[in-house]
Amino acid sequence: MEKRDFVKPVLFSDMLSSHHDTGTNYLNAKKGFLSWLFTVDHKRIGVMYFISISIFFLVAGLFALLLRTELMQIRIPNATANSYMISADHYNESFTFHGAIMVFLVIIPSVPATLGNFLLPLMLGAKDVAFPKLNLISFHLYIVGALFLVYTIAFGGLDTGWTFYTPYSTQTSTSVIAAVFGAFILGFATILTGVNFIVTVHKMRAPGMTWVRMPLFVWAIYATSVIQVLATPVVGVTLILVAIERLLGIGIFDSNLGGDPILFQNFFWFYSHPAVYIMILPAFGIMSELITIHSRKSIFGYKAVAISSIGIAVIGFFVWGHHMFTSGQSPLASVFFSLLTYAVAVPTAIKVFSWVATLYKGSISFTAPMCYAFVFLFLFLIGGLTGIFLGALSTDVHLHNTYFVVAHFQYVMMGGTIIAWIGAIYHWWPKITGKKFNQTWAIISSIVVFIGFNLTFFPQFVMGTRGMPRRYYDYLPEYYTFHLLSTIGSYVLAIGLFIVLFNWLHSIFYGKNETNPNPWKGKSMEWTETAVVPIEHNFEKQPISTHGPYEFDELVKPVKAGGH
Amino acid sequence: MTDHDGHSAHPKYQAHHFKSMEQQTAAGKLGMWVFMAQELLFFSGLFCAFGFVRYMYPDMVSQAQSSMDWRLGGINSIILLVSSLTISLSVRSARSNNRSGTIKFLIATMICGFAFLAIKGAEWGMHMHEGYFPGKYFNPVHHAEIQDPLAHIFFGLYYVMTGMHGLHIVVGLGLMTWMLIRASKGEFNSENYVSLENTSLFWHLVDIVWIFLYPLLYLAK
Numbered sequence: 001m002e003k004r005d006f007v008k009p010v011l012f013s014d015m016l017s018s019h020h021d022t023g024t025n026y027l028n029a030k031k032g033f034l035s036w037l038f039t040v041d042h043k044r045i046g047v048m049y050f051i052s053i054s055i056f057f058l059v060a061g062l063f064a065l066l067l068r069t070e071l072m073q074i075r076i077p078n079a080t081a082n083s084y085m086i087s088a089d090h091y092n093e094s095f096t097f098h099g100a101i102m103v104f105l106v107i108i109p110s111v112p113a114t115l116g117n118f119l120l121p122l123m124l125g126a127k128d129v130a131f132p133k134l135n136l137i138s139f140h141l142y143i144v145g146a147l148f149l150v151y152t153i154a155f156g157g158l159d160t161g162w163t164f165y166t167p168y169s170t171q172t173s174t175s176v177i178a179a180v181f182g183a184f185i186l187g188f189a190t191i192l193t194g195v196n197f198i199v200t201v202h203k204m205r206a207p208g209m210t211w212v213r214m215p216l217f218v219w220a221i222y223a224t225s226v227i228q229v230l231a232t233p234v235v236g237v238t239l240i241l242v243a244i245e246r247l248l249g250i251g252i253f254d255s256n257l258g259g260d261p262i263l264f265q266n267f268f269w270f271y272s273h274p275a276v277y278i279m280i281l282p283a284f285g286i287m288s289e290l291i292t293i294h295s296r297k298s299i300f301g302y303k304a305v306a307i308s309s310i311g312i313a314v315i316g317f318f319v320w321g322h323h324m325f326t327s328g329q330s331p332l333a334s335v336f337f338s339l340l341t342y343a344v345a346v347p348t349a350i351k352v353f354s355w356v357a358t359l360y361k362g363s364i365s366f367t368a369p370m371c372y373a374f375v376f377l378f379l380f381l382i383g384g385l386t387g388i389f390l391g392a393l394s395t396d397v398h399l400h401n402t403y404f405v406v407a408h409f410q411y412v413m414m415g416g417t418i419i420a421w422i423g424a425i426y427h428w429w430p431k432i433t434g435k436k437f438n439q440t441w442a443i444i445s446s447i448v449v450f451i452g453f454n455l456t457f458f459p460q461f462v463m464g465t466r467g468m469p470r471r472y473y474d475y476l477p478e479y480y481t482f483h484l485l486s487t488i489g490s491y492v493l494a495i496g497l498f499i500v501l502f503n504w505l506h507s508i509f510y511g512k513n514e515t516n517p518n519p520w521k522g523k524s525m526e527w528t529e530t531a532v533v534p535i536e537h538n539f540e541k542q543p544i545s546t547h548g549p550y551e552f553d554e555l556v557k558p559v560k561a562g563g564h
Numbered sequence: 565m566t567d568h569d570g571h572s573a574h575p576k577y578q579a580h581h582f583k584s585m586e587q588q589t590a591a592g593k594l595g596m597w598v599f600m601a602q603e604l605l606f607f608s609g610l611f612c613a614f615g616f617v618r619y620m621y622p623d624m625v626s627q628a629q630s631s632m633d634w635r636l637g638g639i640n641s642i643i644l645l646v647s648s649l650t651i652s653l654s655v656r657s658a659r660s661n662n663r664s665g666t667i668k669f670l671i672a673t674m675i676c677g678f679a680f681l682a683i684k685g686a687e688w689g690m691h692m693h694e695g696y697f698p699g700k701y702f703n704p705v706h707h708a709e710i711q712d713p714l715a716h717i718f719f720g721l722y723y724v725m726t727g728m729h730g731l732h733i734v735v736g737l738g739l740m741t742w743m744l745i746r747a748s749k750g751e752f753n754s755e756n757y758v759s760l761e762n763t764s765l766f767w768h769l770v771d772i773v774w775i776f777l778y779p780l781l782y783l784a785k
Contacts (some may be wrong), residue, residue: 257699
């Protein structure tokens, strides 16, 4: 199967290509580092995002392990700021970096920037996104913004938490300005990507590709892009105001100078609540793809799932006040925000019920992507249901700023978005790299991740209900057992994620070439109309859509893509 | 329609990933409109902040506004409105294959833009002459009309809002310089005009933001 010419040097792009003896594809069409760095090919840009995001994920994960290890140490009575393995200041900086890197550099771009970029034109039957150069600029902006954030790690640190709450963020001596500038640039990259995707969906669809023939992943990315375009500028201007406040002391957010820190919170959450839907909506789209293909059934309620993405995007703009129930905002406003928060549960539940109904009497194959889809379903269910506790006014007063909030956020973001992302990378791995992966280890990784994740974060729910505050360096000895369990869980989780990493690396360097252009027997265009690895311009000739994305030919179990 | 060979052949200005020039133009326009939605939300944050400050300190704001010269602001409004007309005429010239008209109207628009910046800069200079510096540097001179130390919030926000708007004017001027170079190379015609039109859309947006800034900062008391 593999006829490699041993005289020529073996390049990295050769390793990824399955076809270099028979034809060219996007991976080997051009060679050299610069041909990647300045490419306008949406697939290569997606791959570059994938590599960058994976590196940042690794870094942020190591910070999390550092935090967990500190919290596992046996508590010392009358501890000072230097009693434990890292000082209190370093603890504050570490959780800020973990949060800022995970939110701004990993979770927000994770699915849209990698798979959105890679798949959107392929799923729509287009040669590229609407503005390929703008797409490249977005990637470069992402790297520049990331460098600013990394700069704050190396010089001066940052200890505000990823939320940059005033007045502390205008008073701390750490390098807030570089960090908010980095976040601003990252926001700009996000906005440009959103503009690009919206126009791509509207204007670049192949003949016959009507709105109701688009894969649900495209709907999800579309809804995400709308939020990106409408919410991100507000946080952009807010971060500018924070920076100017630090430089000039204009005092809009500082009550000592006549301003109001609650105004900052309103601005910040006007973006950052919709931002959690930027993070989770693409994962919902992925779930619709994985569950249908790996259970050989058409999605239950296509239109309901599609419209509910838009519904979440719209309602998501009007719930930001539920982050501020204890801030002293008017009780009437709190009641409305609480009600609207419950309203978001409706479209979200429509999606979850549709997935479960799709599974019903489906021909389920326990492939690696499907295992991750199940992990998602369980974890997101827990995360979503605990969100109800936090949306209710009376319980939130008790749970606010405790580990309960931390655990809820981890369950929906890590257990939701990141798990779906890993599952999706496995699902589209043959299309992206042209390689098979080891199915057994992939499934083992999903089990280890599931166990580790629950062991890490479930004790945090219990701790939270008992009053353990978040972001604390030291705590009362009564919480010790929970922290110990949580830390052990985080090590298990790390092992699971390292299995994923080694599985991917093993596949790239030692994996067999995939020969089947459609190993999962999908019906959307990226599977049916392209070579094993897509060519540079995606399609040999203009594809025409004649059927929906989930009209599977027969209820058969697909041949396993991995396993060697 | 310009004279390029054949209907099915790729026109010179058409990017490879578009099926037709119409698709490319429509995509370009939609992209700009979506981007403008983003701009609107960007400024809406500042407008909210202004509304909040006005609500908190109505007396301070109305007193501080008395230092605004509505005549200079009015002149600037007229300048921007005229520039919106000239840039639209520039697009119209491009669409009727009139290269010299395109260039002339672009230059006229740029002159308006620079005039706006000059007047705005002079206003800033006058405020600073009175000692109305932003934030913690706010230190009115003895004969200044406004001595209320809280007025620093108004001026801080005033500088941020007009500064952000001015920054957009500068970006618009940069875009127009780029368009000027392309126009002088003869790139624009009745088929290929979307980047020029998008520049004009951006400029109209800058204009309309000012149309809201002017009454809020200068007139409403």
